[in-house]
Amino acid sequence: xxxxxxxxxxxxxxxxxxxxxxxxxxxxxxxxxxxxxxxxxxxxxxxxxxxxxxxxxxxxxxxxxxxxxxxxxxxxxxxxxxxxxxxxxxxxxxxxxxxxxxxxxxxxxxxxxxxxxxxxxxxxxxxxxxxxxxxxxxxxxxxxxxxxxxxxxxxxxxxxxxxxxxxxxxxxxxxxxxxxxxxxxxxxxxxxxxxxxx
Amino acid sequence: xxxxxxxxxxxxxxxxxxxxxxxxxxxxxxxxxxxxxxxxxxxxxxxxxxxxxxxxxxxxxxxxxxxxxxxxxxxxxxxxxxxxxxxxxxxxxxxxxxxxxxxxxxxxxxxxxxxxxxxxxxxxxxxxxxxxxxxxxxxxxxxxxxxxxxxxxxxxxxxxxxxxxxxxxxxxxxxxxxxxxxxxxxxxxxxxxxxxxxxxxxxxxxxxxxxxxxxxxxxxxxxxxxxxxxxxxxxxxxxxxxxxxxxx
Numbered sequence: 001x002x003x004x005x006x007x008x009x010x011x012x013x014x015x016x017x018x019x020x021x022x023x024x025x026x027x028x029x030x031x032x033x034x035x036x037x038x039x040x041x042x043x044x045x046x047x048x049x050x051x052x053x054x055x056x057x058x059x060x061x062x063x064x065x066x067x068x069x070x071x072x073x074x075x076x077x078x079x080x081x082x083x084x085x086x087x088x089x090x091x092x093x094x095x096x097x098x099x100x101x102x103x104x105x106x107x108x109x110x111x112x113x114x115x116x117x118x119x120x121x122x123x124x125x126x127x128x129x130x131x132x133x134x135x136x137x138x139x140x141x142x143x144x145x146x147x148x149x150x151x152x153x154x155x156x157x158x159x160x161x162x163x164x165x166x167x168x169x170x171x172x173x174x175x176x177x178x179x180x181x182x183x184x185x186x187x188x189x190x191x192x193x194x195x196x197x198x
Numbered sequence: 199x200x201x202x203x204x205x206x207x208x209x210x211x212x213x214x215x216x217x218x219x220x221x222x223x224x225x226x227x228x229x230x231x232x233x234x235x236x237x238x239x240x241x242x243x244x245x246x247x248x249x250x251x252x253x254x255x256x257x258x259x260x261x262x263x264x265x266x267x268x269x270x271x272x273x274x275x276x277x278x279x280x281x282x283x284x285x286x287x288x289x290x291x292x293x294x295x296x297x298x299x300x301x302x303x304x305x306x307x308x309x310x311x312x313x314x315x316x317x318x319x320x321x322x323x324x325x326x327x328x329x330x331x332x333x334x335x336x337x338x339x340x341x342x343x344x345x346x347x348x349x350x351x352x353x354x355x356x357x358x359x360x361x362x363x364x365x366x367x368x369x370x371x372x373x374x375x376x377x378x379x380x381x382x383x384x385x386x387x388x389x390x391x392x393x394x395x396x397x398x399x400x401x402x403x404x405x406x407x408x409x410x411x412x413x414x415x416x417x418x419x420x421x422x423x424x425x426x427x428x429x430x431x432x433x434x435x436x437x438x439x440x441x442x443x444x445x446x
Binding site for chain 2: 012014016019020023024027028031032035036045048049052053056057058060061095100103104105116119120122123126138139141142143144145163164166167170171173174175177178181
C-alpha cells in the first residue's frame, strides 16, 4: 500500500478509492480503540463510524509525518471520552459483550472464554474506581494497544511523563483490583506513598 | 537492596519486559521477599494481560463495507454541520467542490437551507407573545376577523421560498462572489415586501416583517463576507493571479 500521507492527500481531493484504502489500512486499530472505550459492542460499531466521520471531516488537519493513531485520538478524543463516561455510569464495556468476546482468538474454548470474561469484568469494575484520566491511559495502552510514542504524541506530553503517569495509573488500578479480589486488604495511599522494604 | 518505591516506579517497565537484565534481577529479588510489591505486581500483571486479550480483536465483517459504502452518506453528515454553521472552512470548501459535482447532494443542500430559512422565519412575533399574555384580560371578540395564524404562516413560508428563489443559496452565491446579484435581489425583494407589508393586515404584516428582517440579516452578513473576501484578494493579488494563470 502507498504511504498514508499520499492516501490522505488523495482523500482530501475527494478520491473515494483512497478513502476505502485508508479505512482498510486503519480499521483494525481504530475499531480496537473504539471497542476499548465503548460500553457495548453495538456502541463500539457506532462509535467507530462516528470516529471515521470525524476523521474524514478533519482530513485537512492531518499533517504529513504525524502518527495516524495519535492524530485520530486528538480528533475524536471527545467522542471517545463521552463513550467511556457511559461505560463508567453503566459499569459496562464493549469488551465484556459476548458479541465481542466471541470474536476474540480462542473463543471456541468455553473455559478460556469464561476466564477472559471473569478477568475483564474484574478490570472494568476496578477501572470505575480510579480517576477517568488515569483510566484513559490504561485503556489507550493496555486495551487499544497504543505504543508509548503514539501516546506521547496523542496526549502532547513528553515520553517520560506518559510512562510515569501510566505506571501510576496501573498501580492505582492494581490496588482497586486487589481490593475487589479481596486477596489482602490494602491501603492504597500507604502503598503508593510509603517507601522502604516492609 | 532496591526499595519498594523504586520497584513501584519500574513495575510497568518490568512487566512489559522493558528493563535491562540487571534491573530485572534486582526487582525479582525484591518481589521474592516483599509480599506487598509482589501482590501489586500480580494485580498489575492481571490488568495488562486482560487488556492484551483484545489484541486479536477483529472488527465485524461488514463494518468496513458500511464505512465505505456510500460517499454521499458522509457528505450528508457534513451538509448537516454546514447548515448549522458548524463546519471548518477547509471542510466547507471541500463540500462546495462536491456540491458542484453531485446533483443529489446539491438538491439536499437546497432543501436543507430552505427548511432552515423557513424555520427561522417562523419564530413568533413579539406582539403575539404580548397578546397571549394579556388574552385573559380581553373580552371575547365579536368585531372584525383578523387573518388566521395558518394563513400568516403560509404567507411567511411563501415569502421565504420567494426570497430563496430570488436571492439564491447564500453560500453558493458566496462561492461565485456575486455581490452585484445579491444587491439587486435584495432591492427587488425589499420592494415586494414593502408593498405587501403596507397593504397587509394583522398577523400577516408582523410575520412578513419578521421573515424579511431575518432575510435582511442574512444578506447583510453575506455582503460583509463578500466584501471581506474582495479585500483579502486585493491584498494578495500575486496568489490570485497565479491561480488564474494555472486555471487558464
